[in-house]
Amino acid sequence: MNIAAPNESTNLSPYLPDDHGLFFIYHFTADGLRTKDPAAARWTWRSYQITNMRARQEIGAEQALPAPVREAFLSPSHGCHIDFEDDWLYGDLPDLRHDFSEARGLTHFRFAFNDTTLIGARKQPLESVDKIRKAVESGSRKFPSPASLIEAVMGQSLDGMSGELDRMGDTLDGIEDRIVCDAWHNERQALVDARRHLVIIHRQMATLTNLFRHLDHSHRDDLPDPINDMATRLSHRARTLHHDGEQLQARTRLLQDELMAKLTEQSNQLLYILSVMTAVLLPMTIISGLFGMNVGGLPLVDTPFGFWVVTAISIVIAGIVYMVVRRLGRV
Structure with a gap:
């Protein structure tokens, strides 16, 4: 069943879905470059808006997808997961909302792929997906397989979260300087906001680390070598960011303890x-x-x-x- 055919002749927008809930459809040759000729394509990437009813109907009617994959796509749950079923790797992973969206923060990116097809779905514009889409359109990067593109998307997502951690580190540096210089009277709320943001990112990194560990333990013998290698690389990066997040959280707790000590001293x-x-x-x-x-x-x-x-x-x-x-x- 070719659900993309009705949309290939339309002018699709990467930010506004068409009548079928499709944002875009890209075809890739064997060397990983985009082609506008479906006959010359080795594999295809389709991106949907998961809240669109037509998109949900078309995904639900996609017979190439195993039943567990379709159920995972259409599930109302927002929990992260990743699994492997009948040569399809599918999951729901965190990503950062795009800068121009209503609220900056974490949301989810759903995907499923095999050797010839990658199906993605999202609610809001996603920063990592948009960066990879621009790289595809410009031809600056090659994606010979769906696994390489998913690794690039997740790599961009981890880069974004790493940037968030760097910014939080700079924020904590400023708070620490002001606490040391006894200009701490307005830092209590800033420290609370910083810790809340760190908790969200750290929780996602812990989730990603556990997901890749589960994938390795449950399907190590079933996964193709390229996907195994991809999962290993992403797992290592997620563990590194998880460790960085733990250090920042520990530093935040120390700053809160120091701030409370100064408040106690002032009260005394x-x-x-x-x-x-x-x-x-x-x-x-x-x-x-x-x-x-x-x-x-x-x-x-x-x-x-x-x-x-x-x-x-x-x-x-x-x-x-x-x-x-x-x-x-x-x-």
């Missing part, structure tokens, strides 16, 4: 000042309370300088208390 200083003020003012409060009672027999009531005498006594007592509290604070 404020509490110490309040304690000193309370201790200093306590004698004055007691004396003013005693002399404020409307009872007979109060001393110095008929003395012209009674107010000043009481004030002087209060100040002397407050000074003594202050010196005692300061001495105790230094012990």
Whole structure:
């Protein structure tokens, strides 16, 4: 069943799907270059919008796809996975949304391929897919097989996540400099945002590492050598990024601990000042309370300088208390 034939004569857009939910269809020769002649093609790449109903119907009716592959494509789940079935490698892997999309962040790229066909599907524009698409159109890179193109897409995705980790490292450098220079008062929210972003990327790297490990353990004897080699290379890169993410997360936790220590120190200083003020003012409060009672027999009531005498006594007592509290604070 050739589901791409109705679209080959139309002007497809890489960002807006046609009536069949198809973004583009590219044919490749044996040497890995794009050709506009389907008869000269060794393999084909089709890209769909997975939320388009026509696209879902056509993928569901694609008899060349094994039933588990079709079910994985049409599943509402957004969890990452990768598996091998009847010579088809298929999966759902993370990628970065394109810069011009509504919100920068991680989304998913679904794919399935064998020796002659690569089918991809996505919801939003993806940065890695778009970079590889531009390389295909310009002829700057050759893709002799679907496996080589998927490796390039995942390589671009890992490069993008590596760039995100580099930017987060620079952000943490700035936060650390300001904390060390005691200009940390506005860094609490920035540190929380940085850690939240790191958790998302680190979680995806951990997922990718586990997925490639599962693929190696479950299908090592079934996978063709090129796919085995591709999975090994991608697994190594994912493990490296996973390790880098762990280091950044550990660094973020240390910065949070240092920031909390400074907040605790500042709170302690404020509490110490309040304690000193309370201790200093306590004698004055007691004396003013005693002399404020409307009872007979109060001393110095008929003395012209009674107010000043009481004030002087209060100040002397407050000074003594202050010196005692300061001495105790230094012990």
